[in-house]
């Protein structure tokens with residue numbers, strides 16, 4: 001099913017992710033602080049407010065601290081919307097910006113009427129958009145609202161994330177686990193010299209897989 005999607009931010013993640021959404025037949029716009037003519041990565045660039053107003057699902061592709069500072073002014077526009085948060089927050093030294101919390105949890109506190117779902121924050125944007133570039137790989141989802149997680153799950157399925165590789169970790173507090181995985185992500189980038197990888201969960205024989 002085609003969805004109306006707003007990608008907030010026109011940076012690396014948003015522009016690497018957008019083409020897959022367009023290919024899958026979704027109606028995609030970028031929401032930016034600066035409206036632009038023409039297309040970027042296959043989609044128009046409108047203002048943040050216009051993008052949010054037009055969307056069923058709003059994708060937060062902003063630096064984590066920026067999202068927390070910038071989005072509260074759009075609280076009313078984001079009321080009732082599914083908000084897919086792909087962000088992370090690190091200090092300039094590469095440490096966790098929120099070692100006892102997460103952007104996902106704080107965003108849900110700041111936007112109590114929005115339905116925050118954390119996902120896709122552990123991988124490069126082009127892998128998020130096309131998991132077939134890797135052999136079977138895992139994607140995590142965290143969020144308080146089951147309907148919102150189902151909507152994000154459908155969105156992920158539409159771009160190639162089979163339901164079997166989607167793991168619903170639970171409520172939004174579990175976004176802390178996947179954001180803190182960022183420390184491992186950057187250690188692996190340092191080891192391999194690239195971010196072209198993703199995680200794969202392997203369950204022991206006999207452990208029942210559930211989404």
Ligand SMILES: NC(=O)c1ccc[n+]([C@@H]2O[C@H](COP(=O)([O-])OP(=O)(O)OC[C@H]3O[C@@H](n4cnc5c(N)ncnc54)[C@H](OP(=O)(O)O)[C@@H]3O)[C@@H](O)[C@H]2O)c1
Pocket residue numbers: 008009010011012013014016031032033034060061062063064066070086087088089120121122123124125126
């Ligand atoms: N890069 C990846 O592959 C990747 C992978 C997984 C997760 N992530 C996460 O996705 C998020 C975005 O990463 P990125 O690499 O795309 O970052 P980025 O290249 O720095 O882009 C972020 C975008 O945020 C907007 N922005 C910047 N400062 C802002 C401010 N003060 N107020 C409002 N908007 C502002 C800008 O868009 P406008 O100028 O159009 O407003 C900018 O293009 C981060 O939280 C990152 O951890 C990234």
